[in-house]
Amino acid sequence: MPSPRPDRLETRVNGITRLVEHIDPKRPVVVQAHDFPDHDAVGTAFALTRLLVRHDLNVALGYGGVIQSESLRDAIGALEIDIRPVRELELTEDSQLIVVDGFSGNSNMTGTDGTVIAVIDHHPPPWAPECPYADIREGYGACSTILYEYYQDAGEPMEPAVATALLMGLMMDTAFMTRGVAEVDLDAFNVLFRYGDWQLSARLLKNSLSLSDLAAFRQAIDACVIARMFSFIALQGEYTPEVMALIADFFLNLREVHFVVVVSGERDEHRLSVRSEDNAYPCDVVIHHALNGIGSGGGHMHMGGGSIPRDLYPGDEGLRKRFISALGFDKDEEEKKT
Numbered sequence: 001m002p003s004p005r006p007d008r009l010e011t012r013v014n015g016i017t018r019l020v021e022h023i024d025p026k027r028p029v030v031v032q033a034h035d036f037p038d039h040d041a042v043g044t045a046f047a048l049t050r051l052l053v054r055h056d057l058n059v060a061l062g063y064g065g066v067i068q069s070e071s072l073r074d075a076i077g078a079l080e081i082d083i084r085p086v087r088e089l090e091l092t093e094d095s096q097l098i099v100v101d102g103f104s105g106n107s108n109m110t111g112t113d114g115t116v117i118a119v120i121d122h123h124p125p126p127w128a129p130e131c132p133y134a135d136i137r138e139g140y141g142a143c144s145t146i147l148y149e150y151y152q153d154a155g156e157p158m159e160p161a162v163a164t165a166l167l168m169g170l171m172m173d174t175a176f177m178t179r180g181v182a183e184v185d186l187d188a189f190n191v192l193f194r195y196g197d198w199q200l201s202a203r204l205l206k207n208s209l210s211l212s213d214l215a216a217f218r219q220a221i222d223a224c225v226i227a228r229m230f231s232f233i234a235l236q237g238e239y240t241p242e243v244m245a246l247i248a249d250f251f252l253n254l255r256e257v258h259f260v261v262v263v264s265g266e267r268d269e270h271r272l273s274v275r276s277e278d279n280a281y282p283c284d285v286v287i288h289h290a291l292n293g294i295g296s297g298g299g300h301m302h303m304g305g306g307s308i309p310r311d312l313y314p315g316d317e318g319l320r321k322r323f324i325s326a327l328g329f330d331k332d333e334e335e336k337k338t
Contacts, residue, residue, distance in 0.1 A: 014153045015135055015146070020055050022117055022132040028058050028095050030114065032086060034102030035065035036241060039072055039205070040142050041101035043169030044120070046081045047147040047162045048100060054156065062086040068240040071204045075168055078200060079161045086112050101143040120146055123300055124284055138300065141185040144169030148188040163196030171205060175249060180302040213243050220247045220262070225320060228329055229258040229278070234316040239264045241305070244273035252277055259286070261323055263316070270313050272297060272306045281327055289326035290319070
């Protein structure tokens with residue numbers, strides 16, 4: 001891996017050095033990805049774990065919920081990533097937790113025994129972090145890019161599996177470098193593409209659907225309701241976040257559509273996948289307004305998500321009107337159904 005650029009070393013303190021300063025080497029460390037993790041969360045957590053091991057720390061890798069993405073499960077197997085549900089890690093009050101690609105206390109982060117000592121994320125935080133170390137870089141397209149810089153600034157060599165995991169996280173969170181890309185993401189992609197297995201990454205990310213998922217696209221086309229440039233799709237049944245995200249991206253490719261909400265119900269909650277390509281309507285801001293009082297969610301400018309408990313769900317039409325209001329559109333405007 002190339003040596004760190006001198007200008008970066010002069011302007012930014014090495015992140016991994018600062019993080020290690022807050023870790024007690026005598027206590028176990030758990031790097032925790034957000035619940036129902038995606039490629040960016042797992043790639044970031046894996047890269048950080050491998051880096052902390054080099055500092056002679058006892059580190060485990062965990063997540064809450066379940067891994068719903070088939071391509072992510074394939075990637076975890078191919079790259080031999082030892083990540084487990086947090087319930088299997090037997091955490092105690094003595095455990096030190098490092099949260100990545102999420103925020104402790106958010107609805108998408110399982111509370112566990114132990115103390116949160118650090119947060120590493122690229123999403124706008126809902127409140128100021130209350131932990132000894134916080135590295136939140138809101139302008140970055142992926143959390144994987146932050147870990148790329150940790151390796152770069154420290155001059156640490158990067159294993160091919162780590163580079164591949166970070167490459168997949170970066171590609172997935174930026175929709176193959178087409179959404180929310182900062183200059184530093186381009187720097188990261190340039191290096192990770194050369195040091196990781198880009199062929200494996202592309203194959204796993206692109207082959208993320210199965211024949212059984214086609215029904216969701218047929219249903220989405222029939223259910224789509226468009227008001228001005230806003231597309232609302234309520235899916236009947238349970239679908240993985242990966243399928244929902246792909247449907248949202250599909251509708252965002254329509255010329256007339258610049259903001260998309262896809263909602264799918266589960267036993268206990270309704271989950272949302274949200275996309276925007278208009279900077280005037282940032283996903284995180286619109287989601288917070290639309291779900292105020294009924295649920296929670298967030299993200300960043302171009303992509304986000306959320307959840308609503310089943311007993312608070314206002315119905316498909318009620319939720320659609322909440323987003324129309326959050327977008328500032330006239331609720332009585334004529335709508336068309338595709």
